[in-house]
Amino acid sequence: MLEKRKGITVSRQIMDDQLLHPDATGELTGLLNDLVVAGKIISAEVNMAGLADILGQSGKTNIQGETVQKLDVFANQTIKRRMEQCGYVCVMASEEDDEVIPVLDGYEGEYTIAFDPLDGSSNIDVNVSIGTIFSIHRRLSEKGMGTEADLLQKGSKQVAAGYIIYGSSTVMVYTTGSGVHGFTLDPSVGEFFLSHPYITIPDVCPYYSVNEAYSTYWLDSTRDFIAQLKKEEDGMGPYSLRYIGSLVADFHRNLVKGGIFLYPRDKKSPEKSEGKLRLLYEAAPLAMVVEQAGGRAITDDGRRILDIEPTNLHQRVPLIIGSKKEVDLAEKFFT
């Protein structure tokens, strides 16, 4: 039915999602709507990047003598500012902040949010797609300011998750657990309109995405799996390699076109013993999106991402995510 409603706004869809949950208080609706506003503000700033001289070091001044910020700092502040006073969040975590982020006194709400304000930071100043990733849980504690424990919940408990990709256009993709929808921002009117109803990740998977430069540091299982993808066998392969280096952008392409993305652990350094990507605000939200779209997300030792109990805010996790058939195949190599 939604297919016929192409053109509805994201705010309307968020409201309609709420109707599926008769006991909903409307707080999640409010939270997501505030996140949409943050996405529009960040999108506008990303689009001004080259023009407004906002790139470069924090603390630099622009032509008007104003202090300018790096885009990732700007994105972080924008989301924090919207969320701390929206009244729907009790505590936050961001890739850019070591500790939990409190909300304004008296504005504590029902939910927690963890986010990567700007993913793909190495691509910011070269006009390659970047994005914001978010993960929302219902709080565990009763009331007042939320704590770290409220944030340390497994991915299967997320009530909403998604991302906003700032690319050739700005697209918001999110799920509240009843399918995945994508909305494209029309900058001329400042609205996100439904462009991708009920996204399902294609079964035919043409792409794999991994940083092959690390192959000498890979475990044998990773090497064997990637070698398999290069073969032509059983009507599958050889797959084409696509690696942007922005998780959001690699993920979004694979979600729409079919594909598998891997950031496995490697032996390059002790820090890479769990890969690079973070569980709370990179792997878990994208895992919820991919599962809702019919795909899968596991670790390189075969654990379902959504089942992992987090132990700290910034913990890393090896990630294999994408089309079901390919993740099923990967699982055979990784378990």
Ligand code: AHG
């Ligand atoms: P961030 O920009 O938020 O720090 O994330 C960067 C991540 C992710 O977007 C990408 O998939 C990965 O780093 C690329 O890492 P490599 O350069 O090691 O391949």
Ligand code: MN
């Ligand atoms: Mn990131």
Ligand code: MN
């Ligand atoms: Mn980031």
